[in-house]
Amino acid sequence: MIEFTLNGTPTRFEVTPDTPLLWAIREQGGLTGTKFGCGIGACGACTVHIDGVAVRSCLVPIAGVAGRAVTTIEGLASGLELHAAQAAWIEHQVPQCGYCQSGMIMAIAALLESNPRPSDAEIDASVTNICRCGTYERIRTAIHSLAGKAEVSHG
Amino acid sequence: MGKWTRRAFIATGSLVGGGLVLGVGAIALAPNRLRIVPKRADGHERLTTWIKITPDNEVVAVIPHCEMGQGALTGVAMMLAEELEADWGRVRIEEAPAEDVYANGYMLRGFGAEMGMEVPRWLERAVDYGTYKVADFAGLQITGGSSSTRSTGQLGMRVAGAAAREMLLEAAAARWSVPVGELSARSSQVVHGPTNRSATYGELASDAAAIKPPLHPRLKPRDQYRLVGTPQLRHDIPSKVDGTAQFGIDVVLPEMLYAAIAAAPVPGGKLAAVDPEPAKTVPGVREVVRLDDAVAVVADGYWQALQALRALQPQFTDAGRGAMDSEQIYAAHAAALDAVGSGDAPAGGARTIAAEYRVPYLAHATMEPMCATARFADGRCEVWAGTQDPLNARRVAAAAADVDTADVVMHNLQLGGGFGRRLPGAFDYVEQAVRVAKALTPRPVKLIWSREEDMQHDYYRPAVVARMGSALDAEGRPISWTSYFTGAGFLDAPAAAPIYGIDAPDVRVADAPMHLRTGSWRSVASSQHGFFMESFIDELAHAAGRDPLGYRIALLSGKPRHRAVLERAAAMAGWGHAVPEGRARGIAIVECFGTRVAEVAEVGIDADGAIRVYRVDAAVDCGLVVNPDQALAQIQGAIIFGLSAALFHEITVERGAVVQRSFPDYDMIRLANAPRVNVEFLESDAPMGGLGEPGVPPIAPAVANAVFALTGQRLRSLPLRLA
Numbered sequence: 001m002i003e004f005t006l007n008g009t010p011t012r013f014e015v016t017p018d019t020p021l022l023w024a025i026r027e028q029g030g031l032t033g034t035k036f037g038c039g040i041g042a043c044g045a046c047t048v049h050i051d052g053v054a055v056r057s058c059l060v061p062i063a064g065v066a067g068r069a070v071t072t073i074e075g076l077a078s079g080l081e082l083h084a085a086q087a088a089w090i091e092h093q094v095p096q097c098g099y100c101q102s103g104m105i106m107a108i109a110a111l112l113e114s115n116p117r118p119s120d121a122e123i124d125a126s127v128t129n130i131c132r133c134g135t136y137e138r139i140r141t142a143i144h145s146l147a148g149k150a151e152v153s154h155g
Numbered sequence: 156m157g158k159w160t161r162r163a164f165i166a167t168g169s170l171v172g173g174g175l176v177l178g179v180g181a182i183a184l185a186p187n188r189l190r191i192v193p194k195r196a197d198g199h200e201r202l203t204t205w206i207k208i209t210p211d212n213e214v215v216a217v218i219p220h221c222e223m224g225q226g227a228l229t230g231v232a233m234m235l236a237e238e239l240e241a242d243w244g245r246v247r248i249e250e251a252p253a254e255d256v257y258a259n260g261y262m263l264r265g266f267g268a269e270m271g272m273e274v275p276r277w278l279e280r281a282v283d284y285g286t287y288k289v290a291d292f293a294g295l296q297i298t299g300g301s302s303s304t305r306s307t308g309q310l311g312m313r314v315a316g317a318a319a320r321e322m323l324l325e326a327a328a329a330r331w332s333v334p335v336g337e338l339s340a341r342s343s344q345v346v347h348g349p350t351n352r353s354a355t356y357g358e359l360a361s362d363a364a365a366i367k368p369p370l371h372p373r374l375k376p377r378d379q380y381r382l383v384g385t386p387q388l389r390h391d392i393p394s395k396v397d398g399t400a401q402f403g404i405d406v407v408l409p410e411m412l413y414a415a416i417a418a419a420p421v422p423g424g425k426l427a428a429v430d431p432e433p434a435k436t437v438p439g440v441r442e443v444v445r446l447d448d449a450v451a452v453v454a455d456g457y458w459q460a461l462q463a464l465r466a467l468q469p470q471f472t473d474a475g476r477g478a479m480d481s482e483q484i485y486a487a488h489a490a491a492l493d494a495v496g497s498g499d500a501p502a503g504g505a506r507t508i509a510a511e512y513r514v515p516y517l518a519h520a521t522m523e524p525m526c527a528t529a530r531f532a533d534g535r536c537e538v539w540a541g542t543q544d545p546l547n548a549r550r551v552a553a554a555a556a557d558v559d560t561a562d563v564v565m566h567n568l569q570l571g572g573g574f575g576r577r578l579p580g581a582f583d584y585v586e587q588a589v590r591v592a593k594a595l596t597p598r599p600v601k602l603i604w605s606r607e608e609d610m611q612h613d614y615y616r617p618a619v620v621a622r623m624g625s626a627l628d629a630e631g632r633p634i635s636w637t638s639y640f641t642g643a644g645f646l647d648a649p650a651a652a653p654i655y656g657i658d659a660p661d662v663r664v665a666d667a668p669m670h671l672r673t674g675s676w677r678s679v680a681s682s683q684h685g686f687f688m689e690s691f692i693d694e695l696a697h698a699a700g701r702d703p704l705g706y707r708i709a710l711l712s713g714k715p716r717h718r719a720v721l722e723r724a725a726a727m728a729g730w731g732h733a734v735p736e737g738r739a740r741g742i743a744i745v746e747c748f749g750t751r752v753a754e755v756a757e758v759g760i761d762a763d764g765a766i767r768v769y770r771v772d773a774a775v776d777c778g779l780v781v782n783p784d785q786a787l788a789q790i791q792g793a794i795i796f797g798l799s800a801a802l803f804h805e806i807t808v809e810r811g812a813v814v815q816r817s818f819p820d821y822d823m824i825r826l827a828n829a830p831r832v833n834v835e836f837l838e839s840d841a842p843m844g845g846l847g848e849p850g851v852p853p854i855a856p857a858v859a860n861a862v863f864a865l866t867g868q869r870l871r872s873l874p875l876r877l878a
Contacts, residue, residue, distance in 0.1 A: 015456070016438060023458040027413070032405035033398015035571070037522050038606040039461075042818040045522055073398035086396040093388065093784055096224030096792055098395030099402060099522040099571030124827035130818060132522045132572050133224050134795025136829035138788070 004065045007031075007075025017063035022046040024062045025072055033073040033102045037130070044129030047103035048072050054110035056103075073102035076109060085109045088142040096133035104129045108143055117147040200360035202319035202368075205235065205312060207249075212343055212357030214241045219251040220307060221543060222391050223570035223577075224792075225847045226785035229389045231308040233781055237383045238316030238375055241356070242343035248390045253545035253565035304781055304843065317372035319363070326362035327354055377779070377840075386784035391569070403541030403568045404526045404603060411528070412441055414591050414602040415460040417467070418449035418583075418612050421811035422672055423474030426450055434463035443467070444594045451591045457603055477811040479670050484808060485513070488620040488641045491667040495639050508698050509624040512687045513872040516806035517616035517676055520821060523571020524609040527588035532597030535562045540585055541570035547579040555589035574796070575675035581614040610821060611813040614674025615806055617643035619683040620667075623691040625657075631699025633710070636660040638687065641667035643680055650680035653688060654717060654746055655710035670808060677796060678848040681747035685852025686859070686873060689743035693860040694869060703860060704730055704742055716776050717744060719837050720753040723774035727833055728755035735759075738769065741860030745852040750777040750844030754794065754853040756830075758861035766802060766875055768830040768858055776837045777844040783836065786846050790834045793850025799824045801855035805874050 002013045006029055013028045020039075025031050025048070034057060037045030041056040048057045049071040076083045082090075085105050095101045104127070111118055111126045118126070123143055131139070199207040199215065207215035216232035232248045235241075320340050327345040328335040331352060339346050346353045356363075394400040419425060429450045431443035439455035440463045450469045454460035527540035529552070536556040542548040545567035553560040570577055588602040604612070621640035625633040636657040640647070642664040651662050676682060696706035704725050711717045721744050725731070734740055737759050744753040757770040771794050780786045803822040807814045815821045859870050868878055 016459075019456065019458045023456060027456050030407060031398070032401075032407065035402075035523070036404065036603065037524075038817050040606070040817055040819075043522070043823075077397060082397070089396040090388070090392055093392060093788065095392055095395040096226075096788060097522065097570060097572045098224060098391070098400055101395050102398050105396060127826050130522070130823045130825060132520060132574075132796070132823065134792035134799075134824065134829070135788070136795060136824070136826050137791050137832050139826065140829075 002062050002066050004067060005069040007071055008069075013062060015062055017061060019062045021048065021057040021060040021062050021065055021070065025057065025070070029072075031072050031074050035099055035102055037100065037103075042130075043100070043103075044107060045100050045103040047106040047129065049106060049110055052110065052113060054107045071106075073106060076105065083109055084146055085112065085142070088146050092138050092142040092145065094135050094138040094142055096131075096135055100129060100131045100133075101135075104131060104139065108139070112143075112146060118143065200364045202315075202322055202360065202363055205315045206239065206319045208356050208360035208363075210357050210360070212242075212245060212355040214239065214246045214343060214356065215249055216246055216312075217249050217251045218307075218312075221250060221541070221545070221567055221570060221573075223541070223543070223573035225789060226389045226391075226782060227304060227847075228391065229387060230304045230781045230785060231312050232390075233382050233387060234304070234308040235312040235316040237380055238313045238372075239320050240340040240342065241316075243382055243387065245343055250567060253549045253567060304846070308781070313374055314372060317374050318368045321369050321372050322363040322366045323356055323359050325366050326359045330354070330359070330362060383779070383781050384783065387782050389782075389785060401568050402523055402571045403528075403539065404523055404571065404601075406528045406539040406566070406568065406601065408528065408530065408539075408599040408601075411599045411601055412453050412455065412595060413457040413460050414444070414451045414453045414588070414600050415457065415464040416446075416449050416451040416587055416591075416602060416604065416608060417464055417469060418587075418608065419471040419473075420611065420813075421471065421473040421477050421479075422670065423476060424448060424471040424811075425474075427470040427472050429467055429469040431467070433466040433468075437463035437466060442595060444591050446587065446590055449587060451587065451602065453591060453595055453600055457601070461605060473811050476670065479811045480809050481515075481807045484618065484668075484670050485620065488618070488665075488667040491641055491665040492620060492622055492639055495663050495665040505627060505629045506698070507624065507626045508691075508695060509622070510691060510694060510869075510871055512621045512623060512690065514619050514683045514686060515804070515873060516618045516671055516673075516808075517682075517800055517804050518610050518613040518806055518815070518821060519572070519574045519576035519616075519676060520610065520613075520818075520823075521570070521572030521574060521576055524606055525576070525584035525604040525612075526602060527585045528599055528601040529556075529585075529588040529592035530597065530599035531556055531589065531593040531595075534558060535564075536589060536592075537564045537566070537599075538585060538589065539566040539568060540588070541568045541573075541577060542582065542585065543570070543573050543575075543577040544579045548582050548585050551582040551585050552589045555586040556593055574677040575679070576613065578675055581672075581674050583612070606818070607816045610815055610817060612672075613806075613813075614672045616676030616682060617641075617669055617673040619643055621651075621683070621687040623687055625691070625695055627695065627699055631695075631701060631706075633657050633695055637662075638684075639663045639665060640684070640687070641665050643673065643683065644675075646680040647684070650684040650747065651688070653692075654714065654744070655692065655707070656712060656714075657710070670811075671806070671813070677793070678747055678851040681745055681848070681852040682797070682800070682855075685743070685745035685747070686855045689745065689853065689856035690859050690869075690871065693741070693743075693856070693863065697863070702731075707742075707744065716751050716837075716839060716841065717746065717753075720744060720751045720774040720776050723835060723837060724753035724755050724772050727772035727774065727835060728757065728770070730755060735769075737865075739861050739865035741857045741862070741864055743853040743856035743860060745849065745856075747849045747852060748845030749842060750775065750846065750849035752776075752790070752849045752853050754850075754857045756854065756857040756861045758858055758865060760865065760877070764877060766858065766862060766877065767828065768798060768802075768861075770831045771798075771833070771854065771857070773832065773834045773850065773853075774837060775834065775846075775850070776839055776841070777846055777849070778839055778841040779843050780836050780838055786836060787834050789846040790850040791832045793848065794832050794854050795824050795829060797851040797854035798830070798858070801858050801873060801875055803874055 037043035439459040549565040624637040
């Protein structure tokens, strides 16, 4: 049994300790916003925050989050108020198929938390998620629109 | 009923009260579906099959297409709302259920036009009849071929919206005893100016539903459009930023189990033997299911199922093809081409140019791997999946479950990318899920392919080899054109026909064995032939000592739309002006799915020798643009999609099986190497073209042509790699 905090709520999962966090939050947690893309940490579709840091949840065994705070896309908004990145994603009409965008938004929310005004080079270095629909132009525009005004999120 | 006529159909429709009992013949004669009205199951009035109006004046557009990020549902609903004069803020969009009445045969006519089959207006009804026959036999409810907006929207939804508007006006005229001519419809209400009376569509809907739909409703002239042509927010986007969008992989059912699967690695191979014991020692494993050509493990969780699957050592046959590799495949292509002809440029010119081009198999690599959930119980089957044709998927499920189609309910969910992978003919994942679920009756089973399974069991974009040739006259103009290529499918011929003014082009197809399963890949045959044609014309320009832009324009004298996009893209890119040090530009133009797209790529070489694309300027003529911001998104995305293929993608075969496994060896453009993309649209009165696909083909030749301008290396195969 693993105990941790999931989107602000104390949570216990009865799963084998090597189960990747991705599958535990999707199946035991019932939170399907976090997506499976490759299972080897190459695409970023499963990105969540662990203690505020963006990680690829397909590579983290559930045992690794014992006692820690996990935030998923479902926990990014503060109540009814969207996180600034989510609002910018709507304003700039970023998603196409949308499958990668949970992970993309989580990666960018974490980046903005630590670096509210990232340069293009810093964006490139820290956000390596794949978007197969190719929405990068809008992702970059949306990030720059957020520069300096990202809300601090506490999931 | 005897002879089928439109009038006979209308009568029938009235008699049966609009139930779903109408036969195929009747559907075939109702191109607008104006009276095929399903039962009022939800208590809302329906004006035509596509429009529901609620008492509180909400208009529901029922769209027979799926959402895979292309924004088609929003665009098609805009066309309907435009003609209906609906208040766009009060329009809700529903995806049509997978039922026969929603078969969308319009797209077949779209493909007819694509293949050069122009339909005279007086023949249109006959063509509708024919296409509906085909559509209904095939059970098409397809989203693909850039068909939604230009076929369903342009030919179907506009007419339905206009008809409903006329029915609402007529209902108001009867209610108020005033002439219809004194009424106007605007923003979901009907107004009678002289008496200052008004009624909402919701208030008029039940009266209007009793009115016989007009056979030929008057469509709005384009210059009176208020909604179409303005940027509108896509209805599906809010759910894609907060994790609530339901993709095929996301369905959750009570008692659901999870399955992982491994199919035969060599195409055509069968499962010979598997010892299930190693899987059964994994906690949570319920069953090892043997299929004809695959083995699946079912467990309480997906991770357990996958771990258990990986513990197995299934033995597969190789259909006698276990020694095949890419080299042999291409050798077979060469032999097939040899049999067709030499491909050498015909004599007669001052000089001849000939070159062989090659493009590889490509995987679709949708971000959401193939997946489907099925439940079999009491002789009935329910399926949840994201497909590009739920009606056809339903038939596949019925066959796999060995039940009547009527006993299958198909729930189509959002697609985590389609690009052609989830089209009919490629529903292996649906079939597998049903078979596995049947073995676990009555529990629902969610089958998820691993990324590796997805990469290695695709219906690949066909590999093609092309031998191009041309003779140039003394001024360097091409006086002949040969293109002999290995065949990939039914859209080859239009894609391979040169757009340039060259007499009697000699275009020939050679049949070559494909080995791998093949299917449609975003832009279909144009992805190969756009590269061949636009690289080769560039070769001719350089051989003639001419500027590649001016050379093309001189050969497009009768094609003002082609010339216009070329000139616009060139101007946007600063063609003819200096480029930053160490970079060069290349240009290409492709016509596909009725749309002309010209792209200019600005290219450099990184320190590590990798080709780097810094900037792409694109000009697009697709006729009418319905939702400009989404049109832009489609071209932006298509360029990235095409660029990933141009620079990185190649599926190869060793020992009969696909070599590539996941994103490390099938890499994608990411933020760091995504070029800046500028797009402009040149609207025209021409028939609507597609937008999802046409942005893809020009990017590979534009980049290859830039590489030549920069390095002098003519790269004739994809992906582009410097020597």
